[in-house]
Amino acid sequence: MSTDLSKTPDTTTGTTTEASISGAEIVLDEVVKQYPGQKVPAVQSLSLTIPAGEIVMFIGPSGCGKTTSLKMINRLIEPTSGTIRIGGDDVAKQSDNELRRQIGYVIQGGSLFPHMTVAKNIAIVPKMLGWKRQRIDERIDELLDLVSLDPGKYRDRYPRELSGGQQQRVGVARGLAADPPVILMDEPFGAVDPITRQRLQDELLSIQRELRKTIVCVTHDIDEAVKLGDRILILQEGAKIAQYDSPEVVLGAPANEFVEDFVGSGSSLKQLSLTRVRDVDLIHPTTATVGESVAEVKRRAEANGDTSVIILDQRGRPRGWPWLRQLKGDTVVEPTEDLVDVDLASTLNDALDTMLSSSHGGAIVTGDRDQYVGVVNFDAVTDHIRAIEEKARD
Amino acid sequence: MWDFIVERRDDIIFNTYQHASLVAQAVLLATVIAVLLAVVVVRVPALAGVANVVSAIGLTLPAFALIGLLLPLTSIGVVTGFVAVTFYAILPILRNAVVGLQQVDETLLESARGMGMGQLASLWRVRIPLAWPVILAGIRTSTQMSMGIAAIAAYVKGPGLGDYIFAGLVRIGGANAVNYAVVGTVGIILVALVADALLLLLGRASISKGIRAA
Amino acid sequence: MTDLADPPQETVARHEPLDGPGEAVPERGARSRLDRSTLLMLVVPPILVAIVFAGYVWWRQTADLDGVEQSQLAWDSTWSALWRHVELTLAASALVVVIAVPLGILLTRGRARLLSPLVVGIANIGQAAPAVGLIVLLAMWRGYGFWTAVIALVLYGVLPVLRNTITGLQGVDPTLVEAGRGLGMSNGAVLLKVELPLAVPVIMSGVRTALVLVVGTATLATFVGAGGLGAIIDTGITLYRFRVMVAGAVLVALLALLIEWLGRLLELLTRPKGL
Numbered sequence: 001m002s003t004d005l006s007k008t009p010d011t012t013t014g015t016t017t018e019a020s021i022s023g024a025e026i027v028l029d030e031v032v033k034q035y036p037g038q039k040v041p042a043v044q045s046l047s048l049t050i051p052a053g054e055i056v057m058f059i060g061p062s063g064c065g066k067t068t069s070l071k072m073i074n075r076l077i078e079p080t081s082g083t084i085r086i087g088g089d090d091v092a093k094q095s096d097n098e099l100r101r102q103i104g105y106v107i108q109g110g111s112l113f114p115h116m117t118v119a120k121n122i123a124i125v126p127k128m129l130g131w132k133r134q135r136i137d138e139r140i141d142e143l144l145d146l147v148s149l150d151p152g153k154y155r156d157r158y159p160r161e162l163s164g165g166q167q168q169r170v171g172v173a174r175g176l177a178a179d180p181p182v183i184l185m186d187e188p189f190g191a192v193d194p195i196t197r198q199r200l201q202d203e204l205l206s207i208q209r210e211l212r213k214t215i216v217c218v219t220h221d222i223d224e225a226v227k228l229g230d231r232i233l234i235l236q237e238g239a240k241i242a243q244y245d246s247p248e249v250v251l252g253a254p255a256n257e258f259v260e261d262f263v264g265s266g267s268s269l270k271q272l273s274l275t276r277v278r279d280v281d282l283i284h285p286t287t288a289t290v291g292e293s294v295a296e297v298k299r300r301a302e303a304n305g306d307t308s309v310i311i312l313d314q315r316g317r318p319r320g321w322p323w324l325r326q327l328k329g330d331t332v333v334e335p336t337e338d339l340v341d342v343d344l345a346s347t348l349n350d351a352l353d354t355m356l357s358s359s360h361g362g363a364i365v366t367g368d369r370d371q372y373v374g375v376v377n378f379d380a381v382t383d384h385i386r387a388i389e390e391k392a393r394d
Numbered sequence: 395m396w397d398f399i400v401e402r403r404d405d406i407i408f409n410t411y412q413h414a415s416l417v418a419q420a421v422l423l424a425t426v427i428a429v430l431l432a433v434v435v436v437r438v439p440a441l442a443g444v445a446n447v448v449s450a451i452g453l454t455l456p457a458f459a460l461i462g463l464l465l466p467l468t469s470i471g472v473v474t475g476f477v478a479v480t481f482y483a484i485l486p487i488l489r490n491a492v493v494g495l496q497q498v499d500e501t502l503l504e505s506a507r508g509m510g511m512g513q514l515a516s517l518w519r520v521r522i523p524l525a526w527p528v529i530l531a532g533i534r535t536s537t538q539m540s541m542g543i544a545a546i547a548a549y550v551k552g553p554g555l556g557d558y559i560f561a562g563l564v565r566i567g568g569a570n571a572v573n574y575a576v577v578g579t580v581g582i583i584l585v586a587l588v589a590d591a592l593l594l595l596l597g598r599a600s601i602s603k604g605i606r607a608a
Numbered sequence: 609m610t611d612l613a614d615p616p617q618e619t620v621a622r623h624e625p626l627d628g629p630g631e632a633v634p635e636r637g638a639r640s641r642l643d644r645s646t647l648l649m650l651v652v653p654p655i656l657v658a659i660v661f662a663g664y665v666w667w668r669q670t671a672d673l674d675g676v677e678q679s680q681l682a683w684d685s686t687w688s689a690l691w692r693h694v695e696l697t698l699a700a701s702a703l704v705v706v707i708a709v710p711l712g713i714l715l716t717r718g719r720a721r722l723l724s725p726l727v728v729g730i731a732n733i734g735q736a737a738p739a740v741g742l743i744v745l746l747a748m749w750r751g752y753g754f755w756t757a758v759i760a761l762v763l764y765g766v767l768p769v770l771r772n773t774i775t776g777l778q779g780v781d782p783t784l785v786e787a788g789r790g791l792g793m794s795n796g797a798v799l800l801k802v803e804l805p806l807a808v809p810v811i812m813s814g815v816r817t818a819l820v821l822v823v824g825t826a827t828l829a830t831f832v833g834a835g836g837l838g839a840i841i842d843t844g845i846t847l848y849r850f851r852v853m854v855a856g857a858v859l860v861a862l863l864a865l866l867i868e869w870l871g872r873l874l875e876l877l878t879r880p881k882g883l
Contacts, residue, residue, distance in 0.1 A: 076508055100510030111505040115523045115602035125509050158604030174509075184508075446645040447652055454868040455861050456824035462841040462857030466850040538736055545738035546828070550845065559741045562748070563831055572748050579741025586736035 021053035023214030024087035024181035026073060031082035033068050033239075041080070042068050043239040050231075052087075052181075053212040057229035059219055061262070065239030070184055070218050074103045086182055101125050104183035104213075109191040110171025112159040118144070118170050119155040125178040143173040146207060148370060165196035172204065176211070185217040189224070195340060198350050201227055202343030206368055209345070222263055226251065226273045227347050234259050248274050272348040272381070277365050280348065280384055282374030285362075287312055290319065290334045294327050308360060310372065311335055317370040321360060341366050344373060348384060351376050398573040406558075406577060413554030414585050416547075417540045420476055424483035425533055431484075432491030433517065445492055449485045457482065457543045461550055475552020479543050483536040490532030494525030527601050534593050541586040545578070555581040650876070653869040657862050664858055673851065680843055680852045686859070693836035693863060696754070696826040697819070700761035704818050708766045709811065712773025713799070724774050731767040739764055739825045747832040757826070757834035764825050765818035772814025776807030805880045812878050816871030823867045827860050837863065 028048040034041040043065045050056045058066040071077040073084055075096045084091045091099055112121050119140045126136045141151040147169040159167055168189060175183050188204075189197045201224065208215065219225050225232045226247040234242040234250065236258055243255040251274055254260040286306045288297040290313050301309050301324055311320045311332060320335025341364040342351045354363040355378060362377035399406060435441045460478050468474040498521050506516040522529075548556025558578030565571035598606075668681060679685075715724040743760040750756045780803050788798040827838035837860040844853025 074508060076504065097510040097512050100508055102510075105505065105508035107501060107505055107508070109501075111501050113502060113506075113520055113524075114604045116604065124511070128510060128515070158602070160604060443645045443648050447648050450649055450868070451653065451656075451865065454820050454824070454864045456827045456838075456864055458824075458827040458838055458841055459857035459860040459864070462844060462853040462860075465845065465853055541736065542738040542740070545740050549740075556738070556740065559738070559744050563744045566744075566748060572745075575741060575744045575748060579737055579745060582738045582741060583733065583736050587733065590736075 021212040022179070022181060023053040023212055025052040025085075026050040026182060026214060026216065027085045028069075028073075029083045029085070031069070031072060031084060032080045033065070033072060033077060034080045040238060043072070043079075045082070046239045046241070048233065048241070048244065050214060050216060052214050054230040055208060055215040055217060055228050056231045056233055057217050057219055057225035058233050058235065059222060059225045059262075060235035060239075060242070061237070062220075064235040064237050066218050066233075066235050067186060069235070069239050070186060070216060073182070073216060074100050074105060074184055076100075101128055101178060102180050102182075104175030104177075104180040106171050106175035106183065106185045106188045108187045108189075109164070110159070110167040110169075110174075112167055112170055112174070114159050117156050117158055118149075118162070121159070121170060122174045122177050124174065129178055131178075139177065143176055144170075146176070146210075147173045148203060149173075163196075164192045165200060168192055168196075168200055169203070172200075172207075176207075176213075180213070182214045182216070185215065187218055187220065190220075197224075198342075198346070198353070199340070202346050202350075202366075204228065205345035206343055206366075206370075209368060223273055223347075223349065227350065234262060272352065272385075275348045275384060276344065277342055277346050277348065277351050277376050278344040280376060280380040282365055282376055282380070283362070284374050285310060287372065288332050290314060290332055292332045294330060294332055297332060298324055298327065310364060310375070312372050316372055318364045318366060318372045321358075321364065339364065341370075342376070343367070348376075348381055352381055355381075395573055395576070398570060399577065402577075406581065409553070409555050409557060410581055410585060413541075413544055413556070413582065414589065416472075416475060416544050416552065416554055417479060417537060417585075417589070420479035420544075421483045421533060421537050421540055424480050424536060425487055425529075427480075428484045428487035428532070429491050429522070429529065431488055432495055435488075435492050436495045442492060442496075445488060449489045452481070452485045457546050458549075461547060465550060470550050472551070472553055474550050475544060475547030475554075478547055478552075479540045482543050483540050486535040486539065487529065487532040490535075491525065491529045494528030495521055497528070498524045523602060524605065527597070527605065527607075530593065530597050530601070534590060537589050537593060538586055541582050541589070545582055555585070646872075646876075649872055650869070653865045657865050657869075660858065661862055664855070664862075668855075671851070676847060677849055677851050680840065680847075680849070681855055686840070689835060689837050689839055690859065690863065692834075693823070693826055693829075693838075693860070696757055696761065696829055696834065696836055697823045697867060700758045700765060700822045700826070701815070701819055703758065703762045704765040704769055704822070705815060707762065708769035708814075708818075709773050712770050712777065712811075713804075715770075715774055716777040728771055728774065731770060734763070735767050740828055740831070743825075743828050743832055752833035754834050756832050757829035757836075760832075761822045761825055761829075765822045768817040768821065769811065769814040772810050772817075773807065776810030776814075777803055779810065780806045809875070809879050812875040816868065816875055819871040820864065820868050823864045 026049070028046050028050075031043060031046045032041050033043040046065075046069055058070060060066050068077055072079045073086075073091070075091060079092075086103070112118075113124075116124075119137075122140050122143055123136050126139060131139070140155055144151040144154055149166060149169055154162070154166070154170075159170070162170065168191070171188070175185070189200050192200065205228065217228060219228075229247055231245060232247055232250050233244045236242045242262070243250055243259045245255075250259065251263060254263060286297070286301040286304045286309045288300075288309045288311050290311060297309055301307070306324075308321060308323045309327070310318055311322065311334070313319050313334060318339060318341055320337050320339055322335060322337075340354055340357065342354050344365060344367050346365075351363050351365075355361060355376070360375075362375045365373045365376055367373045431445070435445045457478060460481060461474060464474050464477055468477055502520060502524070503516060506520045511519065544552060544554050545556035545559060548554055548560055555578045558574045558581065560578075562571045562573070562575030562578065565574060668683075673681065711727075714720055715727055739760070742763060743757065746756050746760045750759070784802055784806070785798055788802040793801065826836050827841065829836045830838035830842045837856055840856030840859065841853050842856075844850070844856055
């Protein structure tokens with residue numbers, strides 16, 4: 001991160017893997033958008049620096065100009081005045097189509113082209129950039145793997161053969177296709193159910209840990225902003241900046257009444273949205289790998305005093321969490337249940353949601369590429385709340 | 395009847411081919427013109443109403459009247475038939491193409507723009523493929539209609555099976571009159587049914603599996 | 609947990625004006641009583657017809673016509689051809705309605721409804737038959753004359769009305785039919801008071817299509833000696849007089865436009881209130 005950004009507080013809450021930053025810095029300088037026939041500009045002089053490799057969430061009430069501001073970055077909307085620079089280059093000086101091919105664009109529902117297969121949807125930008133066929137094919141498989149879709153199974157499917165969450169995943173893969181330094185997202189997870197949304201958010205965080213792109217994301221969900229954002233930009237009408245800071249500061253020290261109203265009043269429960277799963281102590285119950293002997297697994301679990309085991313596949317990804325009595329046969333087989341897990345970067349808030357719906361009183365935690373890390377349980381959460389309260393009392 | 399057909403089979407086959415070929419060429423040209431017009435109409439929303447009115451009025455115009463209007467310009471022969479058939483064939487395709495192109499979801503188009511597709515690429519790779527099932531339905535209607543108009547055009551020496559119908563008409567009461575008229579009429583029905591079947595096959599081959607009705 | 613913050617739920621994009629001219633999406637298939645293009649179609653044709661007809665009258669009175677043209681375009685023979693054309697159109701259309709609507713009703717009742725796909729299928733194939741061929745074949749069977757032409761026109765016009773009657777009746781919400789039964793209405797009463805009124809717009813649109821088909825096809829009646837405006841075009845072609853054929857074509861076109869307009873008017877007037 002370059003030094004001129006030091007005026008804004010460092011917000012990265014200790015990422016697990018320190019991949020190198022592949023994103024580029026975006027600088028908006030006195031950007032104005034005035035629509036013809038409108039007295040008040042939709043965007044009144046917005047100046048903003050988005051550091052390379054960070055996720056910045058744009059949030060604000062309806063009509064505050066957050067979407068307009070986002071779309072000016074890839075010139076889907078042309079600013080009336082002001083300059084926007086990506087990695088130092090003025091976007092207005094480039095051909096608009098070529099500019100957009102260097103910027104990923106992900107919108108609600110994925111917005112996949114229904115007449116193209118998953119592979120063709122992802123291949124659009126690489127093709128326009130003139131990539132070789134073989135390189136495109138490899139890239140498609142790589143990306144599908146990255147967004148946790150089996151390439152063999154999904155590359156030739158059509159969008160209507162996918163669930164909403166899968167479509168959204170492909171939408172993200174399509175945005176990443178040409179490996180752009182900057183990705184713009186417009187309410188990317190607005191069209192899916194809450195559980196799928198949480199999963200997609202976790203996946204995005206895990207992808208970001210690997211890729212370190214610069215991601216600008218519009219949302220109307222403060223929880224999503226807190227969870228995904230390295231920084232949150234809260235906008236008032238006319239895209240006036242109400243506050244631009246890390247989630248911790250926005251929640252803990254709202255800049256003004258507007259922000260306070262907008263984020264809601266602070267409480268210890270709310271603080272749960274600030275703490276990531278990686279910041280609390282995880283427990284490590286007995287695990288078993290698919291193919292192991294059931295008798296051996298049972299012996300191990302009983303020695304640990306566990307009544308259930310977490311089953312991992314050969315690549316170390318959690319697949320199921322059965323009770324011991326549910327283990328039948330000679331060897332452990334891959335369970336078919338739909339396991340809900342949380343990411344290291346998930347908030348305690350999400351983890352609590354997942355725990356409440358689990359019969360084990362805990363939630364399985366995964367890291368990069370869905371690797372199993374451990375389990376977070378209620379004790380960890382209550383310990384954390386107690387610590388916060390003690391701190392508040394001091 | 396059978397003898398009549400066997401005796402004249404070369405001529406019948408030739409006229410059938412002429413009929414089919416006239417309609418095929420006219421519909422092909424009409425498709426190109428109609429889709430181009432529809433693209434313009436969709437870009438300028440004020441034209442949509444105009445296109446609707448022109449298309450409705452055009453379809454009201456009786457074919458025989460259009461032929462009467464065309465003759466001074468194109469004189470007796472193939473050209474008149476071709477122009478008349480093309481004119482009518484444009485209208486249903488135009489109407490469907492406008493509806494089809496308008497139906498394409500705005501967010502998909504913005505998403506295409508957001509990925510850096512130019513206007514032409516977006517039209518060619520997103521808008522037209524998505525509108526294609528509707529356009530094709532228009533092409534089927536046009537083809538059916540064109541068969542009958544080509545038959546009328548035979549009155550002014552347009553080519554095709556219509557010749558047989560008019561040959562039957564001038565021979566009424568005489569030998570073979572019925573044979574001529576039946577061969578002409580049934581021949582055209584058969585050509586129309588085969589053409590429709592071919593267009594259905596074209597649909598199966600050309601409409602993306604992702605948007606085809608199950 | 610969920611009382612954290614209630615973010616505004618509606619998405620911003622929809623409220624913000626988007627630049628670019630393409631955003632004002634015109635109403636598509638809006639079924640309001642008078643949308644823009646319906647209005648255009650009610651106003652434009654009569655004005656167009658009036659202007660062009662006035663132009664024709666002016667041309668007819670001032671043009672320097674030779675003897676043949678004079679006699680072919682004499683006003684009394686023009687009027688009688690026009691009137692004949694109207695007679696053919698109205699007679700055929702009336703018969704079409706009388707035949708197709710009851711048949712359509714029949715094909716949606718009881719077991720007969722199993723036959724309706726078959727009948728519509730046959731009628732569809734029949735539609736592929738060229739109108740000229742139909743008229744000529746009928747003339748061979750029944751001889752020249754007015755009624756031969758009318759029969760051919762009826763055969764041609766039945767399909768749209770039949771098809772629309774069936775789809776119109778099938779499109780009536782079955783719960784409404786059930787509601788009618790529940791009120792103690794007889795089958796006949798349900799048909800007359802519930803099903804038909806709801807199907808009228810669809811049926812009438814079929815009637816308008818039939819009117820346009822019939823008035824256009826009636827130009828071919830001249831081939832079987834049934835007269836009509838087609839005779840003027842035909843004479844023009846036979847004598848190779850451009851003025852005569854164009855005059856005939858213009859008159860037929862005007863009549864067709866007027867009939868189509870009447871059909872639209874009828875469609876609008878018969879639409880039950882509240883639909």
